[in-house]
Amino acid sequence: MPQPTARARPTGHPGYSETLPRLPESAATARRLVRVALAVWDLDDLAEDGALIVSELVSNAVQHARRGSIRIVVDRPEAVRVRIGVVDFSKARPVRGEPVLEGESGRGLALVGELAEAWGTEPLPWGKQVWAELRGGESG
Template identity: 70%
Template sequence: MAASPRPIGHPGYSETLPRVPESAAAARRLVRVALAVWGLEDMADDGALIVSELVSNAVQHARRESVRVIIECPAASCVRIGVVDFSRVPPSRRGPDDESEHGRGLPLVAALAKDWGTDPLPWGKRVWAELHGEVRG
């Protein structure tokens, strides 16, 4: 599967990936490449971690065989990372207990992102997070 750039509107890339844990690595690569193209490499580490958590949540909780990763640059030094899946159940932010392997993803996303949320879609949902960097000029 190949990433596709957005032909019109603000810059963006997207890729449909299989709903498997290994897709987090492909999603991280997509984020890093998009941010490098836009000259926003300073957000690459946080962006890669955020997309990993969002893809991991979709792999664990969504239905169907694929998820879609969307990276957009709606404004100078603003990046929105989204993962679309076919579950209408919104993510719930809960604190992990000391023994749990799960429950740390959304608190981590909230700590790294300027903002994050969920957009309901007719067939599922988009979970997104925004990063804001330094304006260059």
């Protein structure tokens, strides 16, 4: 399995990213990537919420995006702030709908909104990134 790539960020903290197939099974790989990044940054207190958020963002991309791949991006813009993003090739912005009582549909972005400090969509020339930010306790 390919290893996630790391790159230097202006804050001096590396960012992690990985391109994955646009398949439901990619959520498990995305959760591992988020957990690894948070462990490296000593932000384990964010691991469960981060894993749930990336699962929901991947699920949304799998259901609504185009093309066969998505990209998971985990950045640390500040010492205690983490941004988790899923990049896809669709320009359609996600819509936070009302959950369907009897089904799973519609809960994803509501859950992201509850868990994240902030979330949104960044348009790209060829698609978009849907992102969510988490803030941890003060870290050295």
